[in-house]
Amino acid sequence: xxxxxxxxxxxxxxxxxxxxxxxxxxxxxxxxxxxxxxxxxxxxxxxxxxxxxxxxxxxxxxxxxxxxxxxxxxxxxxxxxxxxxxxxxxxxxxxxxxxxxxxxxxxxxxxxxxxxxxxxxxxxxxxxxxxxxxxxxxxxxxxxxxxxxxxxxxxxxxxxxxxxxxxxxxxxxxxxxxxxxxxxxxxxxxxxxxxxxxxxxxxxxxxxxxxxxxxxxxxxxxxxxxxxxxxxxxxxxxxxxxxxxxxxxxxxxxxxxxxxxxxxxxxxxxxxxxxxxxxxxxxxxxxxxxxxxxxxxxxxxxxxxxxxxxxxxxxxxxxxxxxxxxxxxxxxxxxxxxxxxxxxxxxxxxxxxxxxxxxxxxxxxxxxxxxxxxxxxxxxxxxxxxxxxxxxxxxxxxxxxxxxxxxxxxxxxxxxxxxxxxxxxxxxxxxxxxxxxxxxxxxxxxxxxxxxxxxxxxxxxxxxxxxxxxxxxxxxxxxxxxxxxxxxxxxxxxxxxxxxxxxxxxxxxxxxxxxxxxxxxxxxxxxxxxxxxxxxxxxxxxxxxxxxxxxxxxxxxxxxxxxxxxxxxxxxxxxxxxxxxxxxxxxxxxxxxxxxxxxxxxxxxxxxxxxxxxxxxxxxxxxxxxxxxxxxxxxxxxxxxxxxxxxxxxxxxxxxxxxxxxxxxxxxxxxxxxxxxxxxxxxxxxxxxxxxxxxxxxxxxxxxxxxxxxxxxxxxxxxxxxxxxxxxxxxxxxxxxxxxxxxxxxxxxxxxxxxxxxxxxxxxxxxxxxxxxxxxxxxxxxxxxxxxxxxxxxxxxxxxxxxxxxxxxxxxxxxxxxxxxxxxxxxxxxxxxxxxxxxxxxxxxxxx
Ligand code: BGC
Numbered sequence: 027x028x029x030x031x032x033x034x035x036x037x038x039x040x041x042x043x044x045x046x047x048x049x050x051x052x053x054x055x056x057x058x059x060x061x062x063x064x065x066x067x068x069x070x071x072x073x074x075x076x077x078x079x080x081x082x083x084x085x086x087x088x089x090x091x092x093x094x095x096x097x098x099x100x101x102x103x104x105x106x107x108x109x110x111x112x113x114x115x116x117x118x119x120x121x122x123x124x125x126x127x128x129x130x131x132x133x134x135x136x137x138x139x140x141x142x143x144x145x146x147x148x149x150x151x152x153x154x155x156x157x158x159x160x161x162x163x164x165x166x167x168x169x170x171x172x173x174x175x176x177x178x179x180x181x182x183x184x185x186x187x188x189x190x191x192x193x194x195x196x197x198x199x200x201x202x203x204x205x206x207x208x209x210x211x212x213x214x215x216x217x218x219x220x221x222x223x224x225x226x227x228x229x230x231x232x233x234x235x236x237x238x239x240x241x242x243x244x245x246x247x248x249x250x251x252x253x254x255x256x257x258x259x260x261x262x263x264x265x266x267x268x269x270x271x272x273x274x275x276x277x278x279x280x281x282x283x284x285x286x287x288x289x290x291x292x293x294x295x296x297x298x299x300x301x302x303x304x305x306x307x308x309x310x311x312x313x314x315x316x317x318x319x320x321x322x323x324x325x326x327x328x329x330x331x332x333x334x335x336x337x338x339x340x341x342x343x344x345x346x347x348x349x350x351x352x353x354x355x356x357x358x359x360x361x362x363x364x365x366x367x368x369x370x371x372x373x374x375x376x377x378x379x380x381x382x383x384x385x386x387x388x389x390x391x392x393x394x395x396x397x398x399x400x401x402x403x404x405x406x407x408x409x410x411x412x413x414x415x416x417x418x419x420x421x422x423x424x425x426x427x428x429x430x431x432x433x434x435x436x437x438x439x440x441x442x443x444x445x446x447x448x449x450x451x452x453x454x455x456x457x458x459x460x461x462x463x464x465x466x467x468x469x470x471x472x473x474x475x476x477x478x479x480x481x482x483x484x485x486x487x488x489x490x491x492x493x494x495x496x497x498x499x500x501x502x503x504x505x506x507x508x509x510x511x512x513x514x515x516x517x518x519x520x521x522x523x524x525x526x527x528x529x530x531x532x533x534x535x536x537x538x539x540x541x542x543x544x545x546x547x548x549x550x551x552x553x554x555x556x557x558x559x560x561x562x563x564x565x566x567x568x569x570x571x572x573x574x575x576x577x578x579x580x581x582x583x584x585x586x587x588x589x590x591x592x593x594x595x596x597x598x599x600x601x602x603x604x605x606x607x608x609x610x611x612x613x614x615x616x617x618x619x620x621x622x623x624x625x626x627x628x629x630x631x632x633x634x635x636x637x638x639x640x641x642x643x644x645x646x647x648x649x650x651x652x653x654x655x656x657x658x659x660x661x662x663x664x665x666x667x668x669x670x671x672x673x674x675x676x677x678x679x680x681x682x683x684x685x686x687x688x689x690x691x692x693x694x695x696x697x698x699x700x701x702x703x704x705x706x707x708x709x710x711x712x713x714x715x716x717x718x719x720x721x722x723x724x725x726x727x728x729x730x731x732x733x734x735x736x737x738x739x740x741x742x743x744x745x746x747x748x749x750x751x752x753x754x755x756x757x758x759x760x761x762x763x764x765x766x767x768x769x770x771x772x773x774x775x776x777x778x779x780x781x782x783x784x785x786x787x788x789x790x791x792x793x794x795x796x797x798x799x800x801x802x803x804x805x806x807x808x809x810x811x812x813x814x815x816x817x818x819x820x821x822x823x824x825x826x827x828x829x830x831x832x833x834x835x836x837x838x839x840x841x842x843x844x845x846x847x848x849x850x851x852x853x854x855x856x857x858x859x860x861x862x863x864x865x866x867x868x869x870x871x872x873x874x
Contacts (some may be wrong), residue, residue, distance in 0.1 A: 030805060035147040039615050040836035042476070044649075045103050045554070049331065049410065049417060049809045054508065058771070065113055073137075077521065079742075088690065090374055090377045090381070091378070091380070091381040092375035092380060092381065092384060094384065095377055095380050095381045095384050095389075096377060097203060098135055098137065098380060098389075099373055099376045099377050099380060100373075101135060102132055102135065102319075102376070104358075104359065104362070104369070104372075106132045107372050107373065107376045108354075108355065108358060108372065109129065109130050109131075109132075110129060110328070110335070110375070110376045110379050110380070110758040111334065111335045111336060111354040111358065111372065111375050111376065111379075111531050112127060112335065112336040112337075112351030112354040112355045112358075113126070113127025113128065113142060113317075113335070113336070113337050113338070113339075113351075114127065114128055114129070114130070114339070114351070115127065115206065117129060118241075124143075124151040124152050124154060124189070125141055125142055125143025125144065125149075125150065125151050125190060126142050126143055126144055126194065126320075126337065126457075127141070127142045127337060128140070128141055128142075129141075132235040136295065136389060136391075137380060137383065137388075137389060138193040138389075138393060139382075140192060140383070140388075141189055141190050141191055141192070142190065142191065142193070142194060142239075142337075143185065143190045143192075143193060143194070144186075144194045144195070144457045144458060145162070145193070145194050145195055145211075145457050145458040145460075146161075146162050146194075146197050146211045146458045147159050147161055147162065147211070147453055147454070147458050147459075147460055147679075147681070148181070148184070148194050148453075148460030148681075149181065149184045149185045149188050149190060149193065149460070150457065150458070150459065150460050150461075151188060151190075151376075152582055153461075153462070153539070153556070153582040153585070154188065155178055155461050155462065155463045156184055156188065156404075156453050156460055156461065156462075156463070156646040157180070157184055157401065157404030157405065157407075157408055157460070157461070157462070157463065157663040157681075157682065158408065158453050158461070158462035158463075158465070158681045158682040159177060159180060159404075159407070159408050159411060159452060159681045159682075160408060160411045160412045160415055160678060160679065160680045160684065161210040161211065161453070161458075161624075161660055161678050161679040161680075162196060162197065162210070162211055162212055162213050163210050163212070163213065163214075163224075163415075163660060163661065163678050163683070163703070163704070163716075164411060164412060164416070164677075164679070164680060164681075165177050165223060165227070165411055165414030165415055165701070165703065166213035166214045166219055166220070166223045166415075166703040167414075167415040167416075167417055167676075167678070167700035167701055167703055167756070168411065168414040168415045168560045168699075168700055168818070169700075169701055169703070169793040169816050169818055170265030170384075170414060170793075170818045171222055171223070171225075171226040172226070173410065173411055173414055173415075173756070174222075174223045174226035174227045174230065175226045175229055175230040175233075176230060176407050176410070176411075177227055177230060177407065177411055178226065178227035178228060178229060178230020178231040178232075178233070178238075179230040179231070179233060179234055179407075180230075180403065180404050180407045180408075181193055181195060181227075181230070181231050181234075181236065182230060182233060182234025182235065182236040183234045183236075183397060183399075183400060183403070183404075184234065184399060184400075184404060185231070185234070185236040185395050185522060186234055186235050186236050186394075186397055187396055187397050187398060187400070188399065189396065189401040190236060191236065191237060191386075191388070192236070192237040192238075192239055192281070192282065193231060193236055193237070193239065194239050194241060194284060194457075195227075195231070195236055195238060195239070195240075195241070196212075196213070196223075196224050196227050196228065196238070196240060196241075196275075197211045197240075197241050197242065197458075198212060198213065198220050198221075198224045198240055198241070198271035198272060198275060199212050199241075199244075199245075199246045199247050199268070200212070200214070200215060200217065200220060200247055200267055200271075200737060200738075201213075201214060201215040201247075201288075201661065201703075201704045201738065202215065202247040202248070202714075202715075202722075202731075202737055202738075202794055202828045203247055203248045203629065203715055203721075203722045204633055204661065204662050204707055204713050204715065205248075205629040205630045205631075205632075205633065205715075205722070206247060206248055206249065206313075206623050206629055206630075206661065207248075207249040207456075207624055207626060207627060207628050207629045207630060208249060208454075208456070208458075208624070208625075208626050209624060209660055209661035209704070210454040210458075210624040210660025210661060210678070210679055211454060211456075211458045211624075211626070211660075213271075213703060213854075214703035214704060214738075214740055215703070215704045215705065215737055215738025215739065215753070215861045216703060216737075216746070216753065216813050217229055217266065217267050217268075217270040217271060217737075217741065218270070218812075218813050218814070218815075218816075218837065219703045219816075220270070220271040221270045221273070221274035221812065222274070224240065224271045224274055224278070225274045225275060226278075228240065228275055228280050229276040229278055229279075230549045232278075232279060232280075232281065232386075234397075235394050236385065237281035237282060237283070237382060237384055237386055238275075238280050238281060239280070239281065239282035239284050239317060240272060240275035240276075240280045240282070240284065241270075241281055241283075241284035241286070241319065242283075242284050242286035242287070242295075242317075242319055243272055243283050243285050243295060243302075243306070244257075244259075244264070244268050244269060244272065244286060244290055244295060244301060245257030245259055245264075245268060245286065245288055245290045245295070245731075246286035246288055246295075246319075247268075248629055248722055248723060248724075248729065249625075249626065249627055249628050249629045249748065250628070250629050250722075250723040250724070251723065251724065251727065252287050252288060252627075253287045253288075253322075253868040254287075254289075255288045255289070255290070255723075255724050255727060255728070255729055256271075256288065256290070256291070256292060256724075256727060256728045256729070257288050257289065257290050257291070257728075257729055258291055258292075258728055258729065258730045258731065259290065259291065259730070259731040260530060260734065260843065261841060261843040262734070262735060262806075262807065262840065262842075262843050263731050263734050263735050263737075263844070264840045264841075265841035265848075266735050266840065266841050267731075267735055267737050268662065268731075269305070270836075272662040273310055274304075276306070276310045276311075276312045276314075277310075280314060281314045281315070281317050281382045281385075281386065282316070282382065283306065283312065283314065283316050283317075283690050284314055284316075284317055284318070284319055284337070285298070285301075285302065285317075285318055285322060285333065286319055286322065287319050287322045294322070294324050295322070296318045296319070296322045296323050296324065296328050296333045297324050297325060297327070297328040297330070297331045297332075297333060299331040299332055301332070302316055302332020302333065303331065303332045304330060306332065307332065308388040308729065313378075313381070313382075314378065314381075314382050315330055315334040315335055315375065315378040315379045315381075315382060316333050316334045316335070317333075317334065317336070317337050318333060318334040318335065318336050318337050318338070319337060319338075319341065320337050320338040321336070321337070321338035321339075321352050321827035322337075322338075323336045323352055323353040323354065324353070324362075325353060326353045326354065326357050326358045326361035326367050326719065327361070327366065327367055328353065328354075328367060329354065329358065329367055329369060329371045329372065329375060330368070330371045333375075334374075334375035335354065335379060336351050336352060336353060336354040336355075338351070338352065338633070339351065339465050343422075347432075348842060349595075351494050355746070358372070368447050371561065375846060387551075389437060391822075401463055404463075405463070405682070405683055408681040408682055408683040409683035409686060409687055411681070412677070412680040412681055412683050412684050412687035412688075413679060413687045413690060413691060413698075414699060414700060414791070415680075415700045416675060416676065416677050416678075416680070416687065416688075416691050416698050416700050417675075417676040417698065417700040417701060417702055417755070417756040418430070418673070418674075418675055418676075418691075418698035418700075418756060418759075419657075419674040419675070419676050419702075419706075419751055419755070419756075419757070420485070420668065420671065420673055420674040420757070420760065421672075421673045421757050421759075422671075422672050422673065424651075424672070428673075428685060428759075429652060429654060429672035429673040429760070429766065430654060430673045430675070430691075430692060431691075431692060431693050431694025431759060432615065432654075432692050432693050432694070438476075438479075438481075438614045438615065439480070439481045439482075439483070439612065439613040439614045439615075440472065440476060440480055440481070440482045440483070440604075440613055440614070440615050440616075441483050441484075441485070441521040441609040441610045441612065441615070441616045441617070441650070441797075442468070442472055442482060442483065442484045442485075442616075442617050442619070442750075443484070443485050443487045443606045443609065443610060443616055443617070443618040443619070443642070443646055444486065444487060444488075444618050444619030444620060444621075444639075444642075444656075445486045445487070445488060445489055445490040445619070445621070446468070446490075446619045446620070446621045447465070447467065447468045447469045447472075447484060447486075447617075447619040448467050448468075448469050448484060448486065449490065449491065449680055450465045450466065450467055450468060450684060450685055451619075451621045451658035451680075451684070452465045452679060452680070452681060452684060453679050454623075454624040454625060454626075454660050454679050454683055455623060455624070455625035455626065455680070456625050456626025456627055458626065461556060462681070462682035463682060464682060465682045465683075465684070465685065466686060467686070468619060468656070468685040468688050468689065469482070469484050469572050469683060470685065471685035471686050471688065471689040472617070472646040472688075472689050472692070474665055474689070475689040475690070475692075475693050475695075478522075481613075482540075483609050483612075484609075484775055485602070485605050485606035485609045486553075486602055486606070487602060487605075487606030487607075487618075487646070488599070488602065488603065488637050488638060488639060488642055489532070489594050489598070489599070489601055489602050490532070490534070490563055490637065491532075491534040491536070491563055491592045491594075492532055492563070492592045492593050492594030492595075492598065493592070493593070493598075493708075494592055494774035495523075495533070495591040495592055495593045499523060499524050499525075499753065500519050500521055500522070500523055500524075500575065500591075501507040501521050501522050501524070503522065504519055504577075504591065515666075516578060516580070517576055517577065517578040518577055518578060518579065519575070519576060519577040520574075520575070520576050520577075521574075521575050522572040522573060522574055522575060522798040523546060523568075523572065523573045523575045524571070524572050525568045525569070525570055525571060525572075525573065526570065526595075526668055527570050527596070528567075528568070528569050528570050529567070529568070529595070529596030530565055530566070530567055530568075530596055530599070531566055531567075531568050531593055531594065531595060531596065532563050532564070532565045532566075532593060532594040532599070533546060533552055533563060533564055533566060533591070533592075533593050534552070534562065534563030534564075534591070534592040534593065534594075535552050535554040535562055535563070535589060535590070535591055535592070536554060536589075536590045536592070537554040537555065537556055537587060537588065537589050537590075538556050538587070538588040538728050539556065539581050539582055539585040539586055539588055540555070540556065540579055540580050540581035540582050540588045541553070541554070541555035541556075541579050541580060541587075541621075542555075542577055542578070542579030542589050543577065543578055544556055544575070544576075544577050544580060544591070544833040545575065545576045545577075546566060546568070546573050546574075546575050547568075547573045547574055549564065549568075550564050550566070552564045554589075563592070563594075565637065577589065586809065590844060591847055601641060602852065603641075603645070603810060605647065606642060606645075606707075607642075607645045607646055607649050608649075610646040610649045610650040611649040611650055613650060614652060615650070615652040615653075615654065615672075616646050616649070616650045616652065616653045617653075617654045617655075617656060618642070618643050618646050618647075618653060618654070618655050618656065619621065619656045619658060620635050620639045620642075620643060620655060620656070620657055620658065620659070620663075621635075621657075621658040621659060622635055622636055622658075622659040622660060622661075622663060623636060624659070624660030624661060624679070629723070630661075632710060633662060633663055633664045633707065633710055633713075633855065634663065634664050634666075634710075635659070635663050635664075640664075640666055640667060643655060643667045643671075644666065644667040644670065646668060647667050647670035647671050650670060651670070652672050653670070653671045653672055654671070654672055654673040654674070654675065654692065655667075655671050655673070655674045655675070655690055656674075656675050656677055656692075657674065657675070657676045657677060657678075658677055658678065658680065658684070659676070659678065659679075659849070660678065660679055661704065662704055662705070662706040662707060662750075662751075663706070664707070664708075664709065664710065664750070665706075665721065665750060668750070675688070675691060675692065676696070676702075677691075681689070694759055694788075697758055697759045697760065697788055697789065697791070698754050698756065698757065698758055698792045699756065699758055699790060699791030699792065699793070699818075701755060701756035701793050701795075701812035701862065702752070702753055702754060702755050702756060702862075703753070703754075704738060704753065705738055705739050705742055705749045705751070705752060705753045705772055706749055706750040706751040707749055708747075708750040708752060712747050712748075712749075713741075713747075714733050714736070714737065714738070714741040714742075718732075718733075720732065721733060734807050735807055735808065735809055736809060736810075737846035738753060739752065739754070739811075739813075740809040740810065740811065740812060742807070743809070743810045743811045743863070744810045752862055752863045752864035752865075753813075753862070753863045754793070754813070754860070754861070754862035754863040754864070754865075755862040755863075755865070756793075756794050756862065758786075758791070758792070759786070759788050759789075759790065760784055760785070760786030760787065760788040760789070760823065761784075761785045762782055762783065762784060762785060762786075762788035762790070762792045762821070762861060763782070763783045763785045764780055764781070764782055764783075764794075764859060764860075764861075764867035764868050765780070765781050765783075765868070766779075766780065766781045766828075767779070767780050767859055767868040767869075767870045768780075768870075769857055769870045769872050770870065771872070771873070772832075774832070774834060774835055775832065775833045775834045775835040775836075775837060775838060776832075776833040776838070776857075776872055777830055777831075777832055777833070778796045778815065778830070778831040778833060778859060778870075779828060779829070779830050779831075780794060780828075780829055780831070780859050780868060781826055781827070781828050781829070782794060782819055782821065782826060782827055782829050783821070783824075783825070783826035784822060784824060784825050784826070785824075785825055786822060786823060787823045789819070789820065789821065789822045789823065790821060791818055791819065791820045791821075792817060792818070792819055792821065793816050793817070793818050793861075794816060794817050794818075794829050794831055794859065794861075795813060795816045795859070795860055795861070795862065795863070796813070796814050796815040796816065796831045796833060796857065796858070796859055797811045797812065797813055797814060797857070797859075797860065797863060797866070798811065798812050798813075798814035798833070798837065798855055798856070798857055798858075798872070799855050799857070799858075800851070800855065801838075801839075801840070801850075801851025801852050801853045801855055801858030802851070802853030802854075803851060803852060803853075804842050806842075806851075807842060808851065811858070811863070812837070813863070814833045814837040814838075814857075815831040815832055815833040815834070815837065816831060817829055817830070817831045819833075831859075833872075836848065838850060838851060838855070838872075839851060851874055852874065854871050854872060854873050854874050855870060855871070855872045856869065856870075856872075857869070857870045857871060857872045858870075
């Protein structure tokens with residue numbers, strides 16, 4: 027059994043901590059250095075110290091890999107074999123990893139080097155621009171496997187073109203905690219949506235010859251204490267909720283699986299034999315390799331428990347020129363020498379890795395040619411997914427006229443409010459951040475689309491960067507646009523900041539060419555790294571007088587680091603706010619852009635929009651009833667102002683083409699068809715985690731998944747709690763009618779047929795959703811209602827189609843924890859078809 031709780035200690039809450047896999051001028055030391063900075067600032071959370079190595083049983087490498095691969099590995103020296111099981115940042119004098127890691131291969135045996143990069147929303151390479159795709163939450167909201175395949179193809183093609191062989195994507199952990207910092211990086215609270223989207227994306231990635239590493243197995247559903255927390259998940263919940271997407275990724279042929287930082291039922295994931303051997307290999311027949319999350323290893327013996335490779339570089343002494351791997355480098359060599367780890371475990375891991383290389387054609391005499399980058403194709407896909415993943419949450423009609431789409435009437439005045447109207451919110455923060463080729467400001471896209479007859483004004487309302495911090499307020503003077511030489515990490519400024527009066531000051535920083543950390547007194551540090559974040563700022567309460575300031579950072583090898591400091595004084599903030607409300611009052615329509623900051627490394631402290639944006643939206647909506655809110659958030663947010671608005675469009679973090687997509691949707695050139703794949707709670711105390719600290723953030727280092735199989739929308743249904751917006755919700759500029767439901771059992775499960783008609787006057791897309799009630803076994807927990815199938819259909823005005831939604835046999839089963847297997851749920855089941863989980867149009871029965 028996997029279920030076992032582990033006593034633990036409360037850990038400090040990790041603060042925002044950008045992390046990187048980067049390279050240095052002289053060598054591959056950047057990730058460790060960034061970690062060093064984070065550790066020095068007390069921000070790295072509690073990385074576990076190595077567990078005591080236990081003697082390991084011999085590992086049989088029999089039957090893994092082809093004869094050719096086995097014979098290649100047999101001809102490798104011990105050091106050559108060791109070079110496969112930990113990523114480095116580059117061979118001395120050889121190519122440097124621009125992404126997350128580099129493996130040298132064995133050229134003398136025709137085994138080429140490998141490079142790996144993040145990540146889920148585009149190829150992230152330090153200092154290299156790439157297509158920034160919309161966030162995976164946006165992709166999932168399309169409920170369209172074809173688009174997921176297309177998204178994957180862009181990642182695959184671009185990764186290959188940019189010199190990569192493996193991409194650390196997709197992330198398929200369930201959105202369990204509404205506050206989850208990485209929710210934007212994953213797909214849904216629903217296992218079926220996550221499974222289908224993951225499989226299609228992986229097919230797309232791998233169709234281009236790039237290997238996909240699905241992550242993070244398993245239970246990595248929160249950022250709080252992510253390095254140490256133990257996820258206690260019962261077997262049924264594990265198999266029915268968290269694991270299905272991993273299983274689906276394995277079935278889709280994922281080359282690699284990344285194990286997570288957290289522990290699962292008492293054993294850390296990367297040394298968890300039940301998970302990595304019994305489930306992944308024995309039950310699912312996984313043939314690829316398992317790599318750890320960044321330094322998520324705990325012992326050399328992890329290699330005997332199902333782990334094959336370590337990702338990450340261990341920081342040695344600050345003076346060490348090149349960091350080592352933590353457990354699977356020199357430490358593993360010693361463990362093999364003293365017999366703690368059998369060499370056969372190493373052989374098995376290398377066979378698995380080289381085996382995938384063989385399968386991807388990388389051992390062929392002529393390796394697959396790398397394509398040229400196709401930025402235009404990337405752009406087109408980014409645009410298509412931003413448009414299709416947008417969710418129209420609300421659209422009121424006044425005097426017979428809907429608020430959206432906007433009509434381009436000459437003379438109409440549009441007040442565009444919000445910082446992200448000018449500084450586009452493209453990606454979330456952390457390892458999934460992608461530096462886009464280019465990203466237009468939504469304001470400019472709206473101006474272009476509105477045309478010359480329309481007056482378009484802009485006010486930030488809340489400026490998230492502000493104006494340049496006056497040179498004379500810093501002593502010694504720090505001039506904006508400071509150029510630093512490339513080189514090692516170091517403190518490059520120490521001085522004092524003079525503040526004229528007590529108040530809340532926003533201190534901001536923009537960097538290009540590297541990473542910097544700004545520390546004012548003992549306030550939260552301001553981090554900025556061009557590969558991990560856009561502009562960054564922190565609102566801090568400062569008293570009149572002087573405050574100690576330090577700045578440190580480093581540059582990418584190829585260019586100097588440029589740092590610009592900015593601030594917003596309390597007086598300026600108040601004036602910005604008032605001007606925005608006045609501009610809204612004077613316009614015919616106000617379009618407010620709001621954003622949040624989903625990030626790896628920390629969970630959102632609340633579900634409210636940050637930085638006082640709720641107050642701004644409320645004031646604007648009071649000033650102008652024609653207020654349209656555009657949300658650039660990675661996950662659900664509360665909307666206390668909702669009733670006062672005319673429309674709300676959820677754009678997520680829409681990628682580099684977000685501005686154009688937003689303008690097209692607002693003006694009706696594109697018709698929204700996205701659906702929520704996560705429930706939006708109505709209040710901070712009305713979601714599955716509320717009032718349950720043992721669920722989130724956990725108690726004494728352990729989080730209990732005691733909501734069981736009732737995750738996400740299933741919980742709202744079970745508890746009778748009304749959400750703000752239900753799972754599956756999403757409006758369109760047209761409308762759809764449903765009739766003639768027919769349900770029948772098939773050899774592969776069930777087929778649900780329904781006729782859908784476009785009853786409006788625009789072409790639109792509808793995601794037809796099928797929900798299933800429980801079977802008759804009362805002693806097995808079953809969701810009150812689960813999503814069992816969905817199909818997307820495009821209909822012209824007046825057109826109708828007979829749509830078939832297949833329901834897979836697995837959806838009719840439950841996980842039997844006594845027998846460790848799937849069982850058919852007995853009895854007839856209620857079956858509902860609808861446009862959302864809260865908009866059921868037809869109800870039928872699935873007979874036994
Ligand atoms: C993240 C992974 C990421 C890795 C490499 C880790 O901190 O959890 O998702 O792929 O870093 O950047």
